[in-house]
Amino acid sequence: RQMELDLREALHNGQFRLDYQPIFDLKADRICGFEALMRWEHPRRGLVSPAEFIPVAEESGLIVAMGEWAMHEACREAIRWPDPLRVAVNVSAIQFRNSGFADIVVQALARSGLDPHRLEIEITESIFLEGSGPTLDLLHKLHALGCRIALDDFGTGYSSLSYLRSFPFDKIKIDRSFVINVADDVGAAAIVRAIVDLAGALDMETTAEGVEDSEQLAALRSQGCSSIQGFLFSRPLTTEGVARLLKDQR
Ligand code: G
Ligand code: G
Ligand code: MN
Ligand code: NA
Numbered sequence: 001r002q003m004e005l006d007l008r009e010a011l012h013n014g015q016f017r018l019d020y021q022p023i024f025d026l027k028a029d030r031i032c033g034f035e036a037l038m039r040w041e042h043p044r045r046g047l048v049s050p051a052e053f054i055p056v057a058e059e060s061g062l063i064v065a066m067g068e069w070a071m072h073e074a075c076r077e078a079i080r081w082p083d084p085l086r087v088a089v090n091v092s093a094i095q096f097r098n099s100g101f102a103d104i105v106v107q108a109l110a111r112s113g114l115d116p117h118r119l120e121i122e123i124t125e126s127i128f129l130e131g132s133g134p135t136l137d138l139l140h141k142l143h144a145l146g147c148r149i150a151l152d153d154f155g156t157g158y159s160s161l162s163y164l165r166s167f168p169f170d171k172i173k174i175d176r177s178f179v180i181n182v183a184d185d186v187g188a189a190a191i192v193r194a195i196v197d198l199a200g201a202l203d204m205e206t207t208a209e210g211v212e213d214s215e216q217l218a219a220l221r222s223q224g225c226s227s228i229q230g231f232l233f234s235r236p237l238t239t240e241g242v243a244r245l246l247k248d249q250r
Contacts, residue, residue: 004060006042007053011066015041018073019236022245023088023207023229026221031249033086033120035229036074037236038066058094067095068104075112075119077239081246088120088150093127097134102141109145116146122173123149125157136167143168150207154195164202172199174225176210182223183215193223200224 010016020034040048057063071089078087095101109116121142127135139149150171151164155178164172174195181188192208199206208220211230220228237245 001056001060003053003056004062007040007057007060007062007066010040010042011062011069015043016066016069017041017238018070018077019238020077020087020242021229021236022234022242023086023227024233025227026225031085031245032227033088033118034078034081034242035088035122035236036070036077036090038070038090054092058092061094063092064095064098064100067091071104071108072111075108075114077242078118079112079114081242083115084118085246086118086120086148087114088122090122090152093124093129096123096127096138097130102138102145105142105145105147117148120148120150120171122152124152125154125163128158128160128163132163132166139168153209155191161198164198164204169202169204171205171207171226173229174206174208176230179208179210179216179220179230180212182208183213183219189219189223192220192225196223196225 017039018036019039020036022031023033023035024030025032038050040053042048054063057066074087074089078085105121109119142149148170149168150173151169152173153175154172156175172195174192178188178191182192196206205226207227207229208225209229211217211220211228211232213232217228217232234245
């Protein structure tokens, strides 16, 4: 596949970068961190969406090397931000199941000097597809390192509620598909409320994804959601954009 060859080349030639989307804490009323989102600056095609290249990277196994690069890059960037601010890094199931994953995290933390509590690892429900024993061990290991763990795209995948009880998540990210209708659809609002209440009872935080307007924000606030992420507050920013935002905030 041409794209696979292009991805290999991109990794070697430094065509990937990370943009960072702010996550805004509704209770503290300030930014609590940023989600790192991979971008591919293709020499001919311009900016290629991760929705297009991540699946190819996963099929080819290249996601392991790309993810290692992203983990190092994100930690290296986050060390420059004021201390409590966290960085959230997306980790695909294939990368997570790769035996070297915990070592990659250890190395990225050591090399950057980032406090492990400032690293949040975002995984999706797809990690549960293949046996939960090793998955649970790895999650505990990452926790023991001091990292936080977020369950991304919650409600769209395969998870059973029992996983929420047995796995050490710090946060549930409420999928955009529920957030879109939270202000005007009683069904979507009920689902969001149920997720927020369940998370609270299990001592987990919640981040609503894809928040685009103030009606959605008001609904999420009244439901007790901990934090929001979306175009309403900010699009993903370049590292320069992050620096500007943090400077304006002081
Ligand atoms: O940035 P946004 O545009 O379009 O991202 C699209 C999808 O790509 C999201 O589902 C996001 O989780 C995923 N994604 C973005 N960056 C990374 C990354 O570094 N690693 C993995 N595995 N997925 C990523
Ligand atoms: O799957 P994941 O949550 O990691 O992906 C985040 C994706 O959502 C990125 O592609 C990001 O650019 C996109 N995104 C972030 N905020 C919004 C938003 O408010 N609206 C829409 N439509 N997409 C968003
Ligand atoms: Mn994510
Ligand atoms: Na998500």
